[in-house]
Amino acid sequence: MSFFFEVLIGGLLAGVMYSLVALGFVLIYKASGVFNFAQGAMVFFAAATFVGLQQDYGVNFWLALPLALGVMVLLGLATERAVLRPLINQPQIALFMATIGLTFFIEGLSQMVWGANVRGLDLGLQDEPIQWLTDKAGINVSKFDLTAAGVAAVLVTVLAQFFSRTRIGRALRAVADDHQAALAVGIPLQQIWAIVWGVAGAVALVAGLLWGARNGVQFALTFVALKALPVLILGGFDSIPGAIVGGLIIGASEKLAEVYLGPHVGGGIEGWFPYVLALAFLLIRPEGLFGEKIIRRI
Amino acid sequence: MLYREAGQFKTSYQADAAIFPIRQDLIAVWALVVVAFVVVPLVATPYIVTGILIPFLILSLAALGLNILTGYAGQLSLGTAAFMAVGAFASFNFILRVPGIPVLLAFAGGGVVAALVGMVFGLPSLRIRGFYLAVATLAAQFFILWFLTKVGWVTNYNPSGVITAQQVVILGHAFTTPIDKYLLVLGIVAVMALAAKNMTRGNVGRSWMAVRDMDVAAEVIGIRLMRAKLLAFAVSSFYCGVAGALFAYAYLGTVEPEAFSLDLSFRVLFMVIIGGVGSILGSFLGAAFVTLLPVLLSVSVRFLDRNLGLQIAESAISNLELMTFGGLIIFFLIVEPHGLARLWQIGKDKLRLWPFPH
Numbered sequence: 242m243s244f245f246f247e248v249l250i251g252g253l254l255a256g257v258m259y260s261l262v263a264l265g266f267v268l269i270y271k272a273s274g275v276f277n278f279a280q281g282a283m284v285f286f287a288a289a290t291f292v293g294l295q296q297d298y299g300v301n302f303w304l305a306l307p308l309a310l311g312v313m314v315l316l317g318l319a320t321e322r323a324v325l326r327p328l329i330n331q332p333q334i335a336l337f338m339a340t341i342g343l344t345f346f347i348e349g350l351s352q353m354v355w356g357a358n359v360r361g362l363d364l365g366l367q368d369e370p371i372q373w374l375t376d377k378a379g380i381n382v383s384k385f386d387l388t389a390a391g392v393a394a395v396l397v398t399v400l401a402q403f404f405s406r407t408r409i410g411r412a413l414r415a416v417a418d419d420h421q422a423a424l425a426v427g428i429p430l431q432q433i434w435a436i437v438w439g440v441a442g443a444v445a446l447v448a449g450l451l452w453g454a455r456n457g458v459q460f461a462l463t464f465v466a467l468k469a470l471p472v473l474i475l476g477g478f479d480s481i482p483g484a485i486v487g488g489l490i491i492g493a494s495e496k497l498a499e500v501y502l503g504p505h506v507g508g509g510i511e512g513w514f515p516y517v518l519a520l521a522f523l524l525i526r527p528e529g530l531f532g533e534k535i536i537r538r539i
Numbered sequence: 540m541l542y543r544e545a546g547q548f549k550t551s552y553q554a555d556a557a558i559f560p561i562r563q564d565l566i567a568v569w570a571l572v573v574v575a576f577v578v579v580p581l582v583a584t585p586y587i588v589t590g591i592l593i594p595f596l597i598l599s600l601a602a603l604g605l606n607i608l609t610g611y612a613g614q615l616s617l618g619t620a621a622f623m624a625v626g627a628f629a630s631f632n633f634i635l636r637v638p639g640i641p642v643l644l645a646f647a648g649g650g651v652v653a654a655l656v657g658m659v660f661g662l663p664s665l666r667i668r669g670f671y672l673a674v675a676t677l678a679a680q681f682f683i684l685w686f687l688t689k690v691g692w693v694t695n696y697n698p699s700g701v702i703t704a705q706q707v708v709i710l711g712h713a714f715t716t717p718i719d720k721y722l723l724v725l726g727i728v729a730v731m732a733l734a735a736k737n738m739t740r741g742n743v744g745r746s747w748m749a750v751r752d753m754d755v756a757a758e759v760i761g762i763r764l765m766r767a768k769l770l771a772f773a774v775s776s777f778y779c780g781v782a783g784a785l786f787a788y789a790y791l792g793t794v795e796p797e798a799f800s801l802d803l804s805f806r807v808l809f810m811v812i813i814g815g816v817g818s819i820l821g822s823f824l825g826a827a828f829v830t831l832l833p834v835l836l837s838v839s840v841r842f843l844d845r846n847l848g849l850q851i852a853e854s855a856i857s858n859l860e861l862m863t864f865g866g867l868i869i870f871f872l873i874v875e876p877h878g879l880a881r882l883w884q885i886g887k888d889k890l891r892l893w894p895f896p897h
Contacts, residue, residue, distance in 0.1 A: 276670045327873040334615060335876040337670070338812045338868065341805060345865030353858040467677075467801075474674045507689040516678035520663055523675060527667045 247382075248500050249493055254386035256492020257393045258455070261448040262469035263476070263484040264396070265441045270478045271417045272437040273325065274333060278340040281466025282347040283442060287313050288449030288458045292362050293355040313446050316347075317438030325434060348463060359459040362450065389451045396447060397485055400440075404481070409436060417479065471515035475522050477532025486530060491515045543891065558736060575725055580718045588717040589790075591830060596724045597785045599826035602810035603735055603819065604778025609808075610817035611739055612771030613751025614664050615672060618679035619779055619807045624799035625683060626653040626780025627787035628693050631794045634705050635695060642707050646727070646788075650780035656683070657776025664768050680801055687796045694794075701795040704788045720789040727785065731778060736819050738774070747771050748817075813871055815880025824879040832867065836860045 262284060269277040291309040294300040300308065324339050404410040415423040416433050424430055449458075452465055472491050476483025498514045528534055542563040549555040559565040583592065605619050630649030633640055640648075660679040664672055687693055694702060707714040707723065714723050738744055746767045749757035758764050787794045806829055814825020840856050875882050 324869055324873075328876070331872075331876045333669070334609075334812065334816070335872050338809070339872045341809070342865040342868030342872070345868070346862050347865075349858040349861030349863075349865065353855055353862070357854060470674045470677060474671050478670065509685060509689065513678060513681035513685050516675070516681055520675045520678050523667050523671055524663060527671065529671070 245497075248496050250382055251386070252493035252496030253489050254383070254390050254492070255496060256472075256488040256490070257386075257390040257485075258448075258451060258488075259465075259468050259472045259492055260485045260488030261389075261393050261396070261444070261451065262465050263472040263488055264400070264481065265444040265448065266466075266469060266473050267476075267479065267481055267484045268400070268437055268441045268444065271481075272413050273416070273434055275325065275336045275340065276333070276478070277441070278337065278466065279320075279343040279347055280441070280445060280469070281463040282344045282351075283313070283316070283445035284449040284452065284465055285458075285460065285462040286316065286347050286351040286449075287442070287446040288362065288453035288462060289351045289355040289360075291446065291450060292360045292453065292458045296360060297355075309446055310443055313442030314439040317440075317442040318435050321431070321435045321438045325438075326431060344463070348460070352460070357460065359457045362453040362458050385455065389455075392447065392451065393485070396444065397481060400444075401481060403440075409433070413437065468515070471519040474529055475515075475519040477529030479533055480529070480531035483529060483531030487519075491518065494518055558740070572729070575729075576722070580722065583718075583721075585717045588721045591834065593717070593721055593724055593790050594786075595826055595830045596721075596728045597782050597790055598807065598810060598830060599823045600728050600731060600785065601779050601782035601807045602814065602822040602826050603732060604775045604782060605807050606811045606814075606817065606819070606822045607735060607739070607747075607778065608771050608775035609811055610815075610821075611744060611751060612747040612768060612775075613754075614661070614768065614771060615669070616676040616775070617673050617801070617804050617808065618660065618676040618683075620783075620799040620801065620803035621680040621683035622653045622657050622776040622779040623783025623786060623803070624687060624796060625656050625776075626650055626783035627794050627799070628687055629653065629780065630784035630788070631702065631704065632693065632695075642709055642788075643727075646781055646784045649784040650777040653780025653783065654773040654777040657772045657779075658769050661769050661772025661776075664772065665765055677801075680804060684796050684799065701793050701797075704792050704794050707788055714789075724785055724789050727781065731781065732819060732823075735778070739819065743767075743770065751817075809868065813868065813878055815878030818878065818880035820883065821878050821880030824883070828879060832864060833860060836863055 262280065265280045265283070266277060269275055269280075287309060290312050291305055294305040294308055295302065320343060324343055325336070328336055328339055402410075404413060412423070412428045412433055413436070415426070415428055416430060420430065423433075448465070449462065452462055456462065472484060472487040475491060476485070476487025495511055495515050495518075499508075499511050502514075503510050522530065526532075542561070544561045547560075547562060549560070554560075557565075559568055579588075579592070601619060601623055604622075605616060608614050608616050626646075626649040628649075629652035630645045633645035633648045634642065637645075656679075660676060663675050667675055707720075709723075712719075714720050739747070746757070746762045747770075749760070749762055750764060750767045750771075754764055757767070783799065786798070791798055810825035810829045811822065812825070813828050814823065815821025837856070837860055840859055844856070871879075
């Protein structure tokens with residue numbers, strides 16, 4: 242039984258890591274209706290920038306953090322200016338394709354600037370089990386995962402407060418509701434988008450640091466986005482709590498399936514199981530668990 | 540302007556409903572067919588045929604398939620490469636396990652199997668829409684590739700997972716030279732493109748477009764949604780399946796799951812978007828663009844490198860290509876979100892009046 246809990250907790254904590262990436266998608270989708278495929282590439286770029294600053298230029302940790310953040314915000318602003326603004330009012334699919342183009346661009350850029358080698362990233366967190374929990378309950382829970390979950394919790398709380406309490410947050414929700422109505426009451430759409438892309442860049446940095454510390458900073462980080470997609474459709478594209486709950490469900494069920502179901506079908510089912518699970522959920526609730534209900538009229 | 544439709548009067552409904560109602564258009568298309576079938580094999584070098592023309596034709600067939608689904612029926616799919624893989628592996632198994640089966644029949648069989656699989660993965664489209672559906676089709680991509688790698692029977696228990704494709708023999712003639720393969724692919728693509736064009740002009744195509752524009756309204760006026768959507772998935776997957784079989788047999792020469800990665804799905808989607816959503820011609824233009832762009836980029840970057848003495852490292856060149864590719868895609872979307880087919884249309888309309896202002 243303790244093995245079951247160990248797998249479950251490991252899965253839930255891994256799910257939080259997925260949520261972190263999914264959060265970036267949700268932020269942008271909520272505020273602009275753009276399905277930003279480049280989020281994965283942004284995660285990679287953020288981590289590569291941070292590590293590159295540290296290792297190539299000898300910048301210390303606390304200076305590299307705001308510098309990387311600045312770079313990510315700049316990237317977000319540039320994206321808004323160069324990609325989104327000319328594409329206002331275009332069909333969603335065109336915007337989606339533009340973000341795939343952006344993905345290629347960012348991938349090329351980050352490998353050109355920071356090289357294609359795998360680099361280690363040390364956040365000073367050990368990926369080892371917490372001793373007293375192992376002694377007491379016989380369950381191995383990694384310190385690293387627990388810290389990551391804590392960071393995610395803080396991030397979500399901050400973002401939720403930001404969205405519901407601040408002036409900008411209210412403007413964001415208005416924009417998400419109806420572009421034209423928001424413009425009509427005098428909300429500056431382009432500023433709002435710039436802010437959202439900036440915040441998404443910051444979230445990408447956090448996700449990039451945690452994933453980079455876990456797996457090493459390498460090109461494979463871009464595939465993290467593929468892990469976040471089932472989380473997104475499960476939780477709903479436009480819901481921040483959905484991203485978290487979806488991440489937990491996906492993470493836990495994925496690990497449990499891999500451990501208990503995997504051996505019977507030849508293993509390696511982690512790649513597709515979350516998608517099939519999310520698909521099954523969607524058949525019952527087509528807009529995801531927490532997504533806004535879609536009302537269609539003729 | 541070289542020609543106008545003025546003076547060409549139709550005296551029968553049949554003539555009025557022709558694909559190319561203007562005589563000069565028809566002549567131009569026939570000329571193109573003659574060039575493709577006769578002139579190209581005579582003048583093209585083997586590199587151009589195997590490196591550019593064959594992948595271009597095969598990928599335009601796949602783009603055509605996706606365009607039927609996304610452009611005409613409005614169902615966004617990211618699982619194209621998986622359906623291509625199904626077609627390739629099914630053809631392989633047909634040729635392997637059914638002795639004496641004609642190769643063309645095996646390709647068609649591959650297409651049919653892909654169509655069946657496509658219909659299964661199309662079922663969620665009855666309830667899910669938009670990006671939710673797009674992400675759901677990724678389930679097809681990952682599940683099918685996993686299945687093809689894990690189940691030994693489909694790969695005939697090949698340990699390496701990379702199977703050499705059997706030789707293509709039709710009526711005793713082995714298609715081994717590049718020109719032979721080119722003609723085989725060209726013939727299949729031409730026939731299927733014609734079929735697609737006619738399908739989209741007819742009853743089926745119109746019901747797809749009605750579903751695309753607003754499915755609730757389409758249902759109200761009496762279009763059976765389930766039939767229309769599943770048919771779109773089936774036809775689209777059939778095209779992709781045949782394209783996949785050709786990709787394996789006429790281009791790669793091997794049948795392997797790795798060739799049909801998510802990357803390929805995205806490339807085909809690019810072709811559709813850049814070429815023009817909901818346009819047969821667009822599928823070809825988009826395929827040409829996406830196939831040629833990397834070649835042109837790499838040639839021009841190397842040219843600059845050599846002549847300016849920049850000494851760019853090999854890895855930097857590939858990254859530069861990646862960036863330019865991404866940048867150009869964004870650029871094209873900004874300049875013309877409706878794709879190259881729309882540009883072609885605009886150009887034709889402009890030429891129609893030229894040199895007069897009105």
